[in-house]
Amino acid sequence: MKIENLGAGVFTIDNFLSKQECERYINISEDKIYDLATINAIAGPEINKEIRHNDRVIFDDVELANMLFQRARACLPASLHGW
Known part of the structure; x- marks a missing residue:
């Protein structure tokens, strides 16, 4: 696996x-129901297609x-900017 650091704590793992x-x-995901993806706003989750315009599926x-x-x-990483 190759790790590519994109900056700001973001990275990809090729061939993961x-x-x-x-x-x-x-x-598996296609057997689930996809919903519009939300963003986290001050008032809570909201749909804003100018920021995020995709569907998503979440399952445990x-x-x-x-x-x-x-x-x-x-x-x-063992830690990420103090987290």
Whole structure:
């Protein structure tokens, strides 16, 4: 895996998922309901298509989250600007 630092604490991990894994996760997501993505505003979540104009799906899968975190762990910084 190759890490590319984009600045401001943002980075990508090339080849983090295999092609088969990508296809599997896309298929899982397509069985869910996509909603308009919100932004976090002072008054709470809101839809603002000038800032964020995509749909998203959110679902909880503790086992999948743990597996992905363990895979990414070696690539993650120990801290990020005091967090």
